[in-house]
Each structure stands twice: as C-alpha cells, then as structure tokens.
Amino acid sequence: MALPRILSERLTIPAIAAPMTTVSGPELVIAACRSGVVGSFPTHNAASTDQLDHWLYQIHAALDGSGRRAAPVAPNLVVHRTNERLRADLDCLVRHRVELVITSVGSPKPVIAPLHDIGCLVFADVAGVTHAQRALEAGVDGLVLLTAGAGGQTGWANPFAFVRAVRRYFDGPIVLAGGISDGTSILAAQVLGADLAYLGTRFIATSESNAGDDYKAALIGSTLDDVRLSTRVGGIPASLLASWLALDDAAKPDAAESGAAETGADDSAGFAQERLLRNRTAWSAGHSVAGVDAITSVADLVDTIAQQYAQARHGLFGRLVDGGPSAGPQVLPMAKH
Numbered sequence: 001m002a003l004p005r006i007l008s009e010r011l012t013i014p015a016i017a018a019p020m021t022t023v024s025g026p027e028l029v030i031a032a033c034r035s036g037v038v039g040s041f042p043t044h045n046a047a048s049t050d051q052l053d054h055w056l057y058q059i060h061a062a063l064d065g066s067g068r069r070a071a072p073v074a075p076n077l078v079v080h081r082t083n084e085r086l087r088a089d090l091d092c093l094v095r096h097r098v099e100l101v102i103t104s105v106g107s108p109k110p111v112i113a114p115l116h117d118i119g120c121l122v123f124a125d126v127a128g129v130t131h132a133q134r135a136l137e138a139g140v141d142g143l144v145l146l147t148a149g150a151g152g153q154t155g156w157a158n159p160f161a162f163v164r165a166v167r168r169y170f171d172g173p174i175v176l177a178g179g180i181s182d183g184t185s186i187l188a189a190q191v192l193g194a195d196l197a198y199l200g201t202r203f204i205a206t207s208e209s210n211a212g213d214d215y216k217a218a219l220i221g222s223t224l225d226d227v228r229l230s231t232r233v234g235g236i237p238a239s240l241l242a243s244w245l246a247l248d249d250a251a252k253p254d255a256a257e258s259g260a261a262e263t264g265a266d267d268s269a270g271f272a273q274e275r276l277l278r279n280r281t282a283w284s285a286g287h288s289v290a291g292v293d294a295i296t297s298v299a300d301l302v303d304t305i306a307q308q309y310a311q312a313r314h315g316l317f318g319r320l321v322d323g324g325p326s327a328g329p330q331v332l333p334m335a336k337h
C-alpha cells in the first residue's frame, strides 16, 4: 500500500520526531516540521486544553509562514480511560483540523471516527502483535511498533521479529520505534519493511527541546550500557539513565513521586502519563543514546541524518549492484562508542 501523501511528499527523511513527555513543545515541533520531519508532542505537555489550543495556533502560524510546505504536525493523544482531558483535547485537535494523530496507552477506538471525519490519519503505538491486531480492528491507519530499548515507556519485542510479524497481515504504514539514531538505521528499518522511523532520544539533545542542560549533558556522556529498565517512574517499565537513578533521591525534585512509583505496574494506579509528568525531572533515554554525541539544532541534526541516509542508500545499492553477497559491509562512521 502506498504511503499517504502527507508522508510521502512532505518529508526530507522518512522520520517522526517522537512525542516525549516534558521534552517536546512547540519549539521542537516547529523546528522538526520545518526541517521535513513529522513533529509530534503529547497533548498532556500543554498544561491545559486552553494551552493546547494556543500551542496549535502558534505551531500552525509558524509553519504557514515558513514559505515551503512543512511536514505534518502529529499530536500524541493518551487514550487511556483515566485521561480526564481526553474528550476536550480531542475536540481541540478536531477544531484545528490536524492531519495526523498518534495514540498511546489504550484503545484508539473512541477517537477514530471524529478524527477520520476531518480527514485526519490515526496511528496507534503498539507493543505486541495482539495489540497491533486490536488497533487495526479498531480502524487505525498506521502502527507505531514500540520495540526493545526504546526511550520512555519502552517495548520489549525484537524489531526484526516484530516488523516481519506485523507485515504478514498489514500492508499499511508502519513506523519503527526504538534504537534509531542515524540515517543508516532509518534505511535498515525500511529494508526490514517499515515505512518510517520514530526518533525520540536523538531529539532530546537539540537546542529546541525542553530538556534541561544537565539531562542533555548526561545523554552525551552515556552509552547504551547506561540505559536501565525500571518501573521507578510511572510504575510501568521505562528506559531510564543510570546516572539519574544513581542520583541521591533528595537531589531529585520529585523524590516522593519516584519513590511511590517503585511498587510496580498497576493499571488501576492512575493515569501513567500524569505520574510521569509529576516526575518531569526523570532522565529517560533509549539504547539510541549511543548515537548522541552533541547538542545541535534540529535543522543541523536532520541535515546530518539526511546525509547519512543518502550515503547508506548509496552504499547499499553499490553493494547490491557491484559486490553481490560476498562484498563486505561498508562501515559508516557512528557518532560515538
């Protein structure tokens, strides 16, 4: 199935700057969309639906004035039944006629009809094949496959197995999430059968992200060995930096909350994203932290990734045409480690 035109014709690289609690706000979204990458942000990052309304005006005004057709904006809606703002935020997205919504934490079913009515695509993030099947039955247009080592509330599935399993029964848009930080990995995701890559951690270390300087510096100083799976924040398994976990609890502004969340994953314990928000100082990162070696502007980052992507394509096709199976892999420089 062909990729929808808003994704096939308006992107510089086949990628989405993934939604991140606390980290993604209007500045990051505007910069991503201007650079030709889908810009996503969780609606709950806005303090209220009124602020969400204001953000969407601000984002669309900035992009409309940018001269070229920017990449789509994709608000991320937590569809968990405990999200008290769900109806109001959904109505706001409908009023602004957004082009793409990414749902997470729950069934996308209740939001699909109103969004389809305005011609908006709905992608759901999923962490397993049953979950993916349910989302498709509900009527989503695309899937974000969360895999092992992803930042935030991570998946656990191996990306090779997950993409191939879903491709057996779904030929629509697939976005691969987890471990992707450069152009070579984006091409690899496409070879595997995904259409787009979801990059979270890599965009934290940009000048437009809302992450604090110490968090950005910690990303640069960390390897993938420093990523820990922990229920410490929000009560559900999330990828967190060892350096943050090692901080004295007293040094963490949200110490009481992080301690309270240690007890484990309990769906009834409250709206997970809200609990994450209360832990807004937590340093989350995925295995893709291995590719974070500097803080740059979003435009420079996308430019670098686009060059890597073109180089990787060139290398791959060169190998296929000239070398055949015996030609060794072309080793492209990786940022660090």
Ligand SMILES: Cc1cc2nc3c(=O)[nH]c(=O)nc-3n(C[C@H](O)[C@H](O)[C@H](O)COP(=O)(O)O)c2cc1C
Residues within 6 Å of the ligand: 018, 019, 020, 021, 022, 023, 042, 076, 103, 104, 125, 146, 149, 150, 151, 152, 153, 177, 178, 179, 180, 198, 199, 200, 201, 202, 273, 284, 285, 286, 287, 288, 289
């Ligand atoms: C700090 C942080 C916050 C996140 N918050 C959200 C969120 O609010 N909603 C969501 O759907 N995913 C969230 N995620 C997951 C990302 O959208 C994405 O799946 C993940 O970052 C991909 O893996 P990567 O970090 O290795 O690129 C978050 C990830 C990080 C690192």
